[in-house]
Amino acid sequence: MKNSFKNKLLPTSTAGSLPKPSWLAEPETLWSPWKLQDEQLIEGKQDALRVSLHEQQLAGIDIVSDGEQTRQHFVTTFIEHLNGVDFSKRETVRIRNRYDASVPTVVGAVSRQKPVFVEDARFLRQQTDQPIKWALPGPMTMIDTLYDAHYKSREKLAWEFAKILNQEAKELEAAGVDIIQFDEPAFNVFFDEVNEWGIATLERAIEGLKCETAVHICYGYGIKANTDWKKTLGSEWRQYEEAFPKLQQSSIDIISLECHNSHVPMDLLELIRGKKVMVGAIDVATNTIETPEEVASTLRAALQFVDADKLYPCTNCGMTPLSREVARGKLKALSAGAEIIRKELSR
Template identity: 35%
Template sequence: MPLPTHILPTTVVGSYPQPEWLVDRAMLSKSVPRTRMHAMWRLPAEHLEQAQDDATIVAIRDMERAGIDIVTDGEIRRESYSNRFATALEGIDADNPAMITARTGNTQTPVPRVVGPVKRRQPVELRDMEFLRRNTDRAAKITLPGPFTMSQQAKNEFYKDDEELAMVFAQAVNAEALDLQKAGADVIQLDEPWVRNNPELARRYAVKAINRALKGITVPTVVHLCFGYAAVVPGSNKPAGYSFLAELDDTIADQISIEAAQPKLDLGVLKDLSSKKIMLGVLDLGDPNIESVETVMDRIRNGLKYVAADRLIPAPDCGMKYMPRATAFGKLKAMCEAAANLRAEIG
């Protein structure tokens, strides 16, 4: 479907709340799983795919009703933004995990082990994209975990170093992205939150890995980075700036997606990304209240001080999966009304 041509098109970062009848949200709330968390699903395997399909339609319709211009499938079939793709690759042992220090720095997290050559033998998200394409007439985006982030979320027991691992993951992501493009994706997004968690390593090879992952993709592409889900990383623990951001201007991605509302980011940093469109986080997912339309308009206006209206895409700060659904819907509706008001104002 064609991408919207109006200024300030709205989108989501990726995930939308999964219903309580589908997942054990209390179990989900405790972590962002890297290995599989089969116990999270409330339905037996023989009914799970149909239930996920039904919940995906609910998520798509919520986004459409809220007024979102570029929708996703809500990542309803995923336990986390990254683990479904990462654990589906050959060479990955997710059943006998290693333990690494979590991104927040104070807990140990089970992660897959890389025990052999990493290969993508078959598509992982292709059916998800085909289902999304059949069930919306809006522009459709699908997300993939970025290769740098995947290399940081696994224990490398096979490749000579993390850079070699990241480049192999990039090849797998690229093969998947090419299939998703053929299936009708209007936008493809890589989630790369770990570039700011380990900026020294990121400076060495993150841009190279991202560019390899996006090779040959002709639809608009996005790189998303954030400080972590509000439900897992409270605002008080979030820095006021990114340690790895200007470097992303060197990627071949068309858009950079950043969390800005909750950490109250100084948007002067956007000047470092002059070649990109900016997906600007204007919904604070750490705030349990639904923002007023005026509050969101002010956040978008703040972005417009640094980025032209035809380069700005309002979005939530991050994925919305950990929020109550009514809150997520209300926040999206406020954002879409704010964008519509500003469109009329700008003319």
């Protein structure tokens, strides 16, 4: 499977989540409770996954995903399946130095008793011959979403999570996943830790994988806490500069990042020259649907610093908080914008 998307120039994909149907969860809401239970919930999630896949296919997305239809949240749904974390014992912590959240507590050694997403990935694999990408939370972002009363060391806990993620990733690969992506928004915040052990724990999570691997580093969903934080970052967002040199040297294949409507200077991409880059050309913090030409313009700018055979047009982040109609429009714009550039490159 590994080479199936290599022959397509600028293969498109999404960063991860897509809106859930209203019969499964509350629309445009993060952490929405499920509206179904038991057997109906299992069936409802599978139906939602099919719908999400269909919408990606209709929009012309090349590398498809589950749209994260079977999970409530990109981090905690994975953690819920692990031993050593008590969800009834909650503490308030500061998430990525931005907002307070009530989170579960690590009370003992963390371990994974059984696969978390492997059945869902197998189900997705049965529905399509297209290359599929699966997202997992990265070790640093996982520890940032917990209160640790056991290890009392962010680094120790991150290494434990990296081992667990590696077990899951190997089984996802065996289930037919072509790209495994680790979501690490925390890489944009904890710069010293990223370079001291964050990238090293990420490399531990991908150890021994033969499929392609990606790390997604963004400025977050379009929720108020994130948009308020962005307003404090000034006219140039240079956070990527801190992690890029070490990521460029790392064994991760693809770096996924936020470009469109952001204040990230495009020339920072020069720091990861040689890596494949998923260039976020769709802004997920607005309901305005990009025109294909706006998408093309972001991709054109990126092509100054990324070779065409290494550029993967993508969304800035997940689209869970958006309406399905807006998400649909944005996916179509992404495909159409990539097509404009493909034509330009083939001349």
